[in-house]
Amino acid sequence: LxxxxxxxxxxxxxxxxxxxxxxxxxxxxxxxxIPSDKSGVLIVRILEIFExxxxxxxxxxxxxxxxxxxxxxxxxxxxxxxxxxxxFTRETAAHLKSRPQDVIHIYPPWQKLLLQxxxxxxxxxxxxxxxxxxxxxxxxxxxxxGLTKMLIRKNIISLAQTFRLDDVDDKLHQEPSxxxxxxxxxxxxxxxxxxxxxxxxxVNDSLLEMVESQGAVGWREVQVQVVIxxxxxxxxxxxxxxxxxGNKRLCAAPVTNSDPPNVRLCLLVQDAYGMFSEVQLQSLSxxxxxEQYCRRWEGKSCCLAGMKILQRTTRGRALGLFSLIDSLWxxxxxxxxxxxxxxxxxxxxxLPPPSFCYILTVQSGEIHMKVDEEEQISNLYQPPAVxxxxxxxxxxxxxGRCSFWAQVLYQRLQxxxxxxxxxREMLLFVTDSTLQNVAHxxxxxxxxxxxxxxxxxxxxMEALSAGSQLVFFKDALWGxxxxxxxxxxxxxxxxxLLCSAAGADLSELTGPVxxxxxxxxxxxxxxxxxxxxxVGVNESTxxxxxxxxxxxxxxxxxxxxxxxxxxxNQCSEVVTTPVLKMQLEVxxxxxxxxxxxxxxxxxxxxxxxxxxxxTMLLFLQTYEVQSVLGKEVGLLNCYVHSIASHPNCVVxxxxxxx
Amino acid sequence: xxxxxxxxxxxxxxxxxxxxxxxxPDDLLLGLxxxxxxxxxxxxxxxxxxxxxxxxxxxxxxxxxxxxSSGKLYTCYSSCHFCTCPAFGxxxxxxxxxxxxxHILAVYLSQALGACQELAVSEEQLSNIxxxxxxxxx
Numbered sequence: 080l081x082x083x084x085x086x087x088x089x090x091x092x093x094x095x096x097x098x099x100x101x102x103x104x105x106x107x108x109x110x111x112x113i114p115s116d117k118s119g120v121l122i123v124r125i126l127e128i129f130e131x132x133x134x135x136x137x138x139x140x141x142x143x144x145x146x147x148x149x150x151x152x153x154x155x156x157x158x159x160x161x162x163x164x165x166x167f168t169r170e171t172a173a174h175l176k177s178r179p180q181d182v183i184h185i186y187p188p189w190q191k192l193l194l195q196x197x198x199x200x201x202x203x204x205x206x207x208x209x210x211x212x213x214x215x216x217x218x219x220x221x222x223x224x225g226l227t228k229m230l231i232r233k234n235i236i237s238l239a240q241t242f243r244l245d246d247v248d249d250k251l252h253q254e255p256s257x258x259x260x261x262x263x264x265x266x267x268x269x270x271x272x273x274x275x276x277x278x279x280x281x282v283n284d285s286l287l288e289m290v291e292s293q294g295a296v297g298w299r300e301v302q303v304q305v306v307i308x309x310x311x312x313x314x315x316x317x318x319x320x321x322x323x324x325g326n327k328r329l330c331a332a333p334v335t336n337s338d339p340p341n342v343r344l345c346l347l348v349q350d351a352y353g354m355f356s357e358v359q360l361q362s363l364s365x366x367x368x369x370e371q372y373c374r375r376w377e378g379k380s381c382c383l384a385g386m387k388i389l390q391r392t393t394r395g396r397a398l399g400l401f402s403l404i405d406s407l408w409x410x411x412x413x414x415x416x417x418x419x420x421x422x423x424x425x426x427x428x429x430l431p432p433p434s435f436c437y438i439l440t441v442q443s444g445e446i447h448m449k450v451d452e453e454e455q456i457s458n459l460y461q462p463p464a465v466x467x468x469x470x471x472x473x474x475x476x477x478x479g480r481c482s483f484w485a486q487v488l489y490q491r492l493q494x495x496x497x498x499x500x501x502x503r504e505m506l507l508f509v510t511d512s513t514l515q516n517v518a519h520x521x522x523x524x525x526x527x528x529x530x531x532x533x534x535x536x537x538x539x540m541e542a543l544s545a546g547s548q549l550v551f552f553k554d555a556l557w558g559x560x561x562x563x564x565x566x567x568x569x570x571x572x573x574x575x576l577l578c579s580a581a582g583a584d585l586s587e588l589t590g591p592v593x594x595x596x597x598x599x600x601x602x603x604x605x606x607x608x609x610x611x612x613x614v615g616v617n618e619s620t621x622x623x624x625x626x627x628x629x630x631x632x633x634x635x636x637x638x639x640x641x642x643x644x645x646x647x648n649q650c651s652e653v654v655t656t657p658v659l660k661m662q663l664e665v666x667x668x669x670x671x672x673x674x675x676x677x678x679x680x681x682x683x684x685x686x687x688x689x690x691x692x693x694t695m696l697l698f699l700q701t702y703e704v705q706s707v708l709g710k711e712v713g714l715l716n717c718y719v720h721s722i723a724s725h726p727n728c729v730v731x732x733x734x735x736x737x
Numbered sequence: 738x739x740x741x742x743x744x745x746x747x748x749x750x751x752x753x754x755x756x757x758x759x760x761x762p763d764d765l766l767l768g769l770x771x772x773x774x775x776x777x778x779x780x781x782x783x784x785x786x787x788x789x790x791x792x793x794x795x796x797x798x799x800x801x802x803x804x805x806s807s808g809k810l811y812t813c814y815s816s817c818h819f820c821t822c823p824a825f826g827x828x829x830x831x832x833x834x835x836x837x838x839x840h841i842l843a844v845y846l847s848q849a850l851g852a853c854q855e856l857a858v859s860e861e862q863l864s865n866i867x868x869x870x871x872x873x874x875x
Contacts (some may be wrong), residue, residue, distance in 0.1 A: 086778050089766045093778070096767065131740040132836045134772070164739055168771065192750075194742050201743050204764075213826050234738050235833050238818040244744040244752050244848055291795065372834060391796040393862070437796075731832030 092215065100206045103186070119187040121202065123165055126181050129232040137165045142182065158552065165202040175210050182211040208233045247579035257321035271323055279639055282382060286352040290388060290437050302384045305348035305356070305582035306457040307450065308407055310373045311567045312342045312363060312534035340532050343736035344372060345401060348381070349459060353414035355404050357434055358383065359440045369536050370571050393435045398478065399543065399566050400436060403554055404499040407478035412458045414467035462554050467513030468525055477558030484551050484574060485509035486588055488524060488736050489606055490543050491718065505529050508606050523595045525562060527555065533564040542572060547737035592736070594716060598671045603722050606734065610676060610713020620664040622669060660684050667712060675727045679717060738843055740836055752849035776839040780804070783843035790854040794863040803840040809838050812866060
C-alpha cells in the first residue's frame with residue numbers, strides 16, 4: 080500500500096474499528112443493562128428486512144424509549160414515529176438474527192446518511208448493535224426463532240443503475256466534472272429531462288463543437304445555428320417488415336393498414352464550417368405533408384439544441400447519405416475554417432468533400448429545434464439542380480443525385496399488393512419535353528424505379544393512381560444508366576420554388592405523349608408502342624373470368640350460402656356486378672422488329688353486369704381464330720415483359736397509360 | 738433498491754468533501770468500508786497509484802481502463818456497471834454479493850477525487866479495445 084495514501088489510512092481505521100467492535104461485543108455479553116437513557120443510542124423496531132448484496136436493509140421505526148420499560152399495553156406501534164432504513168453488514172446481521180418486530184439498540188459510533196431524493200434517512204456503520212430481548216418468554220422465543228430459518232427477500236441490483244457524482248444544482252458553478260454520461264434510462268435522469276428553454280445562451284455555429292461537448296456540463300443548453308439543406312423522410316428501421324408473399328391482384332382501393340407507417344422526418348443540415356449532419360426528428364403520420372415541410376423549411380436557418388448523437392457514420396458505410404452530401408459539395412459560399420481567426424480569408428474550394436457525418440436525434444421526445452420561417456433563404460442553401468431527362472441520361476458515372484420534373488405515364492408495382500403501401504417497389508415510366516421532342520437516339524420514356532426505402536406520401540400515391548401526373552423528383556439517384564428513387568429522394572407534386580441549372584425545363588408537355596416503337600433496341604421492363612398484323616392466336620390462352628368490381632380480385636369464389644352468387648374474399652362481400660375480363664395472347668408480325676416473334680397479351684373488360692353471362696356465351700360461341708387472323712393492330716401501348724434472343728421472342732402485355 | 742442510492746450519496750459526499758477540503762474525512766472512508774466491504778481498501782489503493790485511465794473518443798464514447806495489482810489491464814464500461822475482471826464475473830454477476838468490483842469502485846473514486854488519467858483515442862482504437870476483450874474471453 081502507498082505510504083500516506085488513502086488505502087493505508089483506511090486500513091488503519093479498519094483495524095481500530097475491528098478491535099473496538101470485538102471489545103464492545105465482549106462487553107455486551109457481560110454487561111446486561113438497558114442503556115436507553117444514554118445519548119447517542121438509537122433504538123429501533125424492525126418492520127421489514129431485505130437483503131442487497133450481503134448488506135441487510137432493515138426498515139425500522141425509531142423508538143424514543145426502549146419498549147422494555149413500557150408496559151405491554153403501551154407497546155403499540157405508533158405510526159407517527161419516524162421511519163429509518165438501517166443497514167447491517169452480513170456479519171452484524173448474522174450476530175443479531177433479527178426478525179420483524181425485534182427491537183435493536185444501535186450504539187455509537189453509527190452514521191446517518193441523508194439521500195437526495197428520499198425522505199427516509201439511512202443508518203450505516205451499525206457494528207455496535209444489540210438486540211433487546213423481551214423479558215417474558217424471551218429465551219423460549221429465541222430458541223424457536225433459532226430453529227426456524229427466516230427467508231429474507233434478496234434484491235438484485237441492476238447493473239444499469241450507475242452512479243452520478245455531479246450535483247445537479249451545482250452544475251453551473253463547477254468546472255466540467257468527470258462525470259459519466261449514462262446511456263441507459265435511469266432513475267436519476269428525472270431531473271435532467273425537464274425542458275430547457277432555448278433562451279439567451281450563446282449560439283454556436285459549429286456542429287463539431289456541439290458534438291464534442293456532449294457530456295460536459297451544460298451541453299444541453301448549447302445551441303447550434305445551421306442551414307437546412309434538405310428535408311426528407313426516412314423509413315424507421317423497426318417498422319421495416321419483410322415482403323409478404325401472396326397472390327392477390329392489384330386493386331384500386333387502398334389497403335387499410337392499422338399499423339402507423341414508421342416514417343421519420345429528417346433534415347440534412349450544414350453549419351458555417353461546411354460540416355453536415357443528419358437530424359432525425361419526429362415520426363410522421365401518413366397525413367402529414369412532407370411537401371409542406373420542404374417548402375417551409377428548406378433553405379432556412381435553424382437552431383438546434385440538446386441533440387443526442389445517434390451515430391457517427393462514414394462515407395463507406397452510408398453511401399446514400401454521402402451521395403446526397405456530395406451533390407451539395409462544394410458549398411456555394413465560403414465556409415469558415417476551424418481554428419483560424421475568421422478575419423482572414425476564408426477558404427472555399429479545394430476543400431475535400433466530407434468523409435464523416437454525425438447523425439443526431441432528438442432527446443426524449445422533445446424537439447429542440449427552432450426554424451425561422453420568416454427569414455430569408457440562407458446563402459449557404461443549395462437548391463436542387465434540376466435537369467432535363469435528356470441531360471440526365473447523358474451523365475457519366477454513377478451514384479450521383481439528380482432532380483427533374485417529369486410526367487408519369489404508367490405505374491407498375493413490382494410486388495404484390497398485399498404488401499402495405501410503404502413497402503412496395505414500383506416502376507414509374509416518365510417523360511418530359513426534352514425526351515419527347517427529340518427525333519431519335521434516346522428513349523422517349525424512362526423507367527424510374529422507386530424502392531421501398533423511398534418514402535412516398537399518401538398524396539403522391541393517390542395522385543398517381545388517379546391519373547397522369549407531373550411530379551418533381553428531388554434527389555433521385557442516377558447510376559448505371561438507371562434512375563432510382565431511394566432513401567432521401569422526395570417526390571413532390573409542386574414545382575420547386577428555387578432551382579438551379581440553366582437547362583431546367585419545367586414546361587408542360589404539349590401534344591400527346593409518344594412512346595418508342597417496338598424495335599431491336601427495346602429492353603425488358605420498358606413500355607413501348609407497337610403496330611402489326613395478327614399472324615396467330617394462342618388459343619389455349621383465351622380466357623375470361625369475372626373479377627370483383629371493387630378491388631379487381633380475379634379469384635372470386637362461389638358464395639357458400641348461395642352457389643349462384645360470386646364472393647370476393649378480399650373485400651369479404653358478395654360481388655353483385657362482377658367485371659368480366661377477357662384475355663388472349665396473339666402473335667403479331669411487327670415491321671419494326673420483323674425478326675422476332677411478338678406475343679402480346681391483349682385483354683378486355685366488360686362491366687355491364689346484366690349482360691355478363693350473355694356476353695360470355697357470345698364470346699365463346701362466336702370466337703373463331705380465322706376471323707382474327709390478318710387483322711391490323713396498332714398503335715398498341717404495351718409493357719415489355721421479356722425479351723429473349725434464342726428463340727427471338729418478345730413478350731408484352733397491353734397497358735393503358737395514366 | 739436502497740444500496741445504489743446509498744453508495745452514490747456516499748461517493749458524492751466524498752467528492753464534495755474533497756473539493757472543499759482536499760481531504761477525505763475518516764468517517765466517509767469508514768462508510769466506504771461499511772458499504773463496499775473488502776473492495777474498499779484495494780480500490781483506494783488503485784486510486785493512490787493513479788491506476789485509472791479514462792479513454793475518450795471523438796464521438797464522445799468513454800471507456801475506463803484500470804491497471805490491476807497483478808499488472809493486468811481491466812476495462813470498465815461507463816454506461817453500466819461492468820468490468821472485465823474475474824471478480825466482477827463472480828461476485829457481482831454470478832453471486833450478486835457485491836455491488837461493484839474494486840476496479841469499478843476505483844473508477845468512481847478516481848472521478849470523485851479527480852485522479853483519473855485522461856487519454857484521447859480514436860474511434861478505431863476504442864473499438865479495438867472493446868473487441869480485444871471479447872477475444873480474450875472467447
